[in-house]
Amino acid sequence: MIAAAHSMYNGSSAPVSAIPELPLDRFLETIMDATGHGWRVIAYFGLPRGVATPLYCLLAEDAEGRLAAMRTVCEGDCLPSLTPACPQLHLFEREIAEQCGLAIEGHPWFKPVRFHRSWVPGRDAWQRPADDPLTVGVMEFFQVAGDEVHEVAVGPVHAGIIEPGHFRFQCHGEEVFHLEISLGFQHRGIERRLIGGPDLKTLRQMEVVAGDTTIGHALAHCMLMETLGQVKVPPRAQVLRGIALELERLANHTGDIGAIAGDTGYLPTASFCGRIRGDILNMTAVLCGSRFGRGVVTPGGTVFDLDAARCDDLLKRLQAVRRDLTDAVELMRSTPSVMARLEGTGTVSREVALELGLVGPAARASGLKRDVRVDHPFGIYRMTHLPLATGFHGDVCARAAVRWQEAEKSLDFVEEQLQQIPTGGHRTDSCPLAANQLAVALTEGWRGEVCHVVLTDDQGRFVRYKIVDPSFHNWQGLAMALRGQQISDFPLCNKSFNLSYCGSDL
């Protein structure tokens, strides 16, 4: 069945005309059939266009590194839901409904995602009146009734310095029966702004899709620009990009391990990791002048080159980081009270992770072998093989352990690459974008798979730019992790996922 779709690979483009336009029922059947055979949906979106809505679906198959694209046209105001049989589409369908104004027929939990007006004037999936202010988070939440059942609402304003999001718990005493997460407070309309691009602002906007995944998102965007512009990236730039991406992963994983320790009340590791994360951010600053990697990558290569003196400086700093980080993590792992707190908390089984289509460390901690760097290698990862870190138990402990293993691998990778940076240029000039193309790029950000898809018009301008942040796949995983857990364990579970609000809200 998947043969009906157009076969692609990571970082490639194809003329839109080459992507088969299937009848709607066949399109949906193909999605069902493919997801039943180990494919997963990496992007599913519509082109909000008035009466008939073109829909695109991109699927990935990890064992052989294949991607597939197909499209259809949905006539009318209704799209049949696949969510009951294929839960990983849950949020994608709600997003299509909200953007294109299509009602999703048979969706089990049909509500807005980000609380904005449809992109098609006058068309609304929920028939909300035009003067409805659409307040974010105002909706019917799932409710549990009965004796001793109580409801706890957390957010959108939180005690810590974190992004806004609303969490609604249905509890029985201390036990959580159900958690519903309502986001949308950070919606900035990035996808809509990108229509008609690219322009000078585009790369800056890509860097702040999720501020902590600057390099992951900017890299995916640059890969699209490069395949559309037929630009070849010099090997030196590929290595520098790899180093930047791994430093980003290293900094965030270190911060997360520290935050997990902090949430158990174990302050030594929390303090050490906070400091070490700063050291790693400073290494990124050595690379490009920005601690968060703003302005590292640009279409065609990197903005800055790395001279030998700074390369030696980075190697020295890396050794100090490796020593300190190993000590800090060993300290935590050798403290029984911390490990007892982490083990068995917030378990997501392999089956649930598979059904929800989780990505990144959260998926790997549940035993899924999913890593874009390995499955759909891009850039330097085509040359260098990175070992895959997986866990089995799917609990907070496994997610922390996967982070630490990945951090170790990243340390090895950065050290190895710093010693063998190829000579040559670090940047190729960019070219105008090809017209009427569909291009797809996947990168493995520190949270997991970052997916960018673009469609260009006959002048090579963006008709539609779809961004899928790993958080978009994983938020439901956090909700499931809380089932049957103690409500007091929520902060710990939340930290172990550490998902992005703005990446999901776009």
Place this chain on the structure above:
Amino acid sequence: MIDIIIHCTVALLLPPLLLGVITKTKAAFAGRIGAPLLQSYYDIFKLFRKGSVFSTTTTWVFRAGPLVTLAATVTAALLVPLGRHNAPLSFDGDMVLFAYLFGLGRFFTTAAALDTGSSFEGMGAAREVTFSCLAEPTLFIALITLARMSGSLRLSTILTYPSPGLWLATGASMLLLVAALFIILLAENCRIPFDDPTTHLELTMIHEVMVLDHSGPAFGVILYSAALKLLVLGAVFVNVALPVSTGDSLEDWGLFVVAMLALAVGIGVVESVMARLRLLRIPQLLVGATILSAFGMLLVLR
């Protein structure tokens, strides 16, 4: 007379310093400089200079909560002997009043928390009463055991009775009591492994979450009462664990203050080397403490 003045001065001024010592110890373990030793005093003074915000849904119960807790804790501080000195207030049977003054304070704190109608505070109040009803028997059994040894129901006699000689005679029993009292000290003062006083996560808190809605002077009173409670229960612990007397009253006062500061360092060390318990496990540890104190009593009664 001098003893009474020193007693009141120590009870008034020392408590916030204990919190500062704990924070400094934890910072040292984490490789940080940490907040100044006197930070708790600055915090309390700052809060007293501020205004208060009261939710319109609250009643007089909410305002009474911090004051009743302060009054109860101050009375308890006048009942407990600090070091080898008799307390300013004492009468036969004051140990029962002592134990239930904390109960009174807790009742009003939880009532004030419930008065806000917030789901967080309700959760905190439920946790607080669940755990404190498990902690109460331990304190009682420990006091009864000491009352039996000293043959008195007067707190000043009970707590000044332990001596190095008593430790030699009934060492096993005393050791069990000290262990149980230390666990209760940590539990009653919301320290790790029971509660995390430094966390900002409402869902995990026990004590802190109950006082979220208090602000300004009322919150300052709560902070001071909590510090005073640490001093009072710490004094009970120190009197049992370190029953030495130099014979000179002033030197004894010095010894007591040093012992309290050492205890604060000890609490800081405990908080640095272990994580918080999962909420489900807390009752097990509290029941464990009750069993320890019960064995201590058995050894005395046999």
